[in-house]
Amino acid sequence: MDVSRLTSKGRATRARIVNAAAEQVRAHGLETLSLDAVGTATSTSRSQLFHYFPQGKRGLLRAVFEHEIAELTAAQEPALHDLSSRRSWEAWRDGLSVYYFTQGRWTCPLTALAAQVAATDEDLSAWLIAQSTTWRQTLATGVAAIQHRQQPNDQDEDLAATMICQIQGGLIMGRIDRSPESLRAVLRRILDWIPAQAA
Amino acid sequence: MDVSRLTSKGRATRARIVNAAAEQVRAHGLETLSLDAVGTATSTSRSQLFHYFPQGKRGLLRAVFEHEIAELTAAQEPALHDLSSRRSWEAWRDGLSVYYFTQGRWTCPLTALAAQVAATDEDLSAWLIAQSTTWRQTLATGVAAIQHRQQPNDQDEDLAATMICQIQGGLIMGRIDRSPESLRAVLRRILDWIPAQAA
DNA sequence: AACCTTTTGGATCGCGCAGTCCATTCTTGG
DNA sequence: CCAAGAATGGACTGCGCGATCCAAAAGGTT
Structure with missing residues (x-):
């Protein structure tokens, strides 16, 4: 189209x-x-x-994903691209909080859906992998940046991956428990590994 | 039946x-x-x-969940019920690793499924909530125990919730990314907040 | 063996839903 | 204002799949 x-x-x-x-x-x-x-x-x-x-339903779904991910990305801007200060990390976290806790987005099954649909739609799968990779790398770069390093090392990358998993897990658990508490708990602790101040 | x-x-x-x-x-x-x-x-x-x-498919699915959760619980035993030492926490983590990385369990969509099915099956939903609550409380108690406290405080509970979210998020991301790396990253860092030694 | 219960086979129904098709109405550019 | 293309309406098809039902075979009990 x-x-x-x-x-x-x-x-x-x-x-x-x-x-x-x-x-x-x-x-x-x-x-x-x-x-x-x-x-x-x-x-x-x-x-x-x-x-x-x-493409029928497939195409529609793809459009929905693009739409939602664009909004998710927007919610993290502009902090997402300058995570070299604690303040910026906090802005990032707050952006996510606003995003997920308004219009009931914490109940959004997109993550679960993505996992599901990706199994049968190769195009969508490839696109989703690209999205998640970008997100992870951006965060990893931020983790490195706040420690005054250019390139993220293995630890930084594990941390970035862990942070994303926390958020996605919080969403999933929210749907299972029918409560936003897990996601809230996650967001309260998500900056625990981020230094209080760029030294 | x-x-x-x-x-x-x-x-x-x-x-x-x-x-x-x-x-x-x-x-x-x-x-x-x-x-x-x-x-x-x-x-x-x-x-x-x-x-x-x-109950048809519903009943079958319930049986599948019971079956799988019994195995998940077993994989964490006996450590799960005595998390007062670092060694025990490590045993717990290792049990999970074995569980998820054998027979391709990291690709298991049960978590996503649970979130999905729980929306339309009240019985199953209630049961799942009970399961997840128990798990969270058990971990929270462990977090308190390793710090020589009887009752978990709010922080302990956030941490327990976060740990579960990390794992579930790791599983979801694994399905999206078609790679166990997220789950591995999570499990590498999951004991970061657990004191190295009971003081 | 006789009788009852459990286990099994498989045809059939009915519904929900994605996708197709053709006909009709609106828009727009020359 | 008038084609050409875009937008809309809605009937129709086909299929996958959960669920029902009527029997028939197997097993166990006295």
């Missing part, structure tokens, strides 16, 4: 569909995401869906 | 079904778990499945 050759009306419809799908997924997960439901929610017909997402 | 009134043959068949289902789930996830596949794998007919699991 070449978005650029769409009418403005078309673009609006497409966006409406993506938003509704994202909302549905956020609220009820993928299992129950049906094209019918998206159609109903957006008052669009079957053919519109396949018009804007020729 | 009252297991106790089953013939030995019946118990064997039931066990065969649970094992096959667990294996399927471990290998391909829930999305693709079909009763047909389980039936084929175990050479059992439709009616047998519903004979041993009157």
Whole structure:
């Protein structure tokens, strides 16, 4: 689907569909995401869906992921790209807190979904791996930076990976426990390894 | 299904079904778990499945969870119930490592599944919450114990929650990244907050 | 052996849902 | 204003799969 050759009306419809799908997924997960439901929610017909997402559900899902990850990234900016001070790390953490605890995002099953869908959609899998790698490397670079090192070493990379796992685990546990407490606990402690002050 | 009134043959068949289902789930996830596949794998007919699991897929899934969680718990014993020494914590961690890195358990989608299924199955949800609460409390008690305190305080509980999140996050990221590296990184650092020696 | 219970086979139903197709209506650029 | 392309409507198809049901075989008990 070449978005650029769409009418403005078309673009609006497409966006409406993506938003509704994202909302549905956020609220009820993928299992129950049906094209019918998206159609109903957006008052669009079957053919519109396949018009804007020729790959069908797969394509729609990909768009949802892109949409959500763009927002997740935005929530961490601009701190994410200058993690050389404690203050910046705190801004990063606070950005995440805001992101996850507003509009019920802590219940978002995207992580679980990603793991699930990636098993059957090679394209999506590759893209997700790239995303997670970038995120991990960015954090690892930050961990190195606050210790006045250019290149992250193995320890830095383990720490970055661990931090991401904490967050994702917090999301998963939140869905299992139906409580944001795990994620909150994680975010309270996520800077424990970050030096209080750049020496 | 009252297991106790089953013939030995019946118990064997039931066990065969649970094992096959667990294996399927471990290998391909829930999305693709079909009763047909389980039936084929175990050479059992439709009616047998519903004979041993009157709740159908739901019941089968519950049995799979019970089965897997029993094994996860066993893998952490006996350390899990005496976490008052560094040595014991290390044994605990090593038990987890063995558990997850043998028979490809790091690819196990049970966590993601749990989050998914819990949304639509109240019974299962309640049971899972109980399981995770127990686990968290046990770890929190251990965190307190190694610091010579009887009752865990808020910090101990945050730490316990964080440790669990790390592990679960490691599993999720492993599925996304198709690599056990995240889980390995987590397990390398998971004892970072545990004092080297009981003072 | 006779009787009852458990275990097994497998055909069949019904539903939900992704995806296809063709016809119709709107937009837009020349 | 008038084609050409874009956007929309909605019926229809096909299939996977969970669940039901009616029997029939096997096993165990007295």
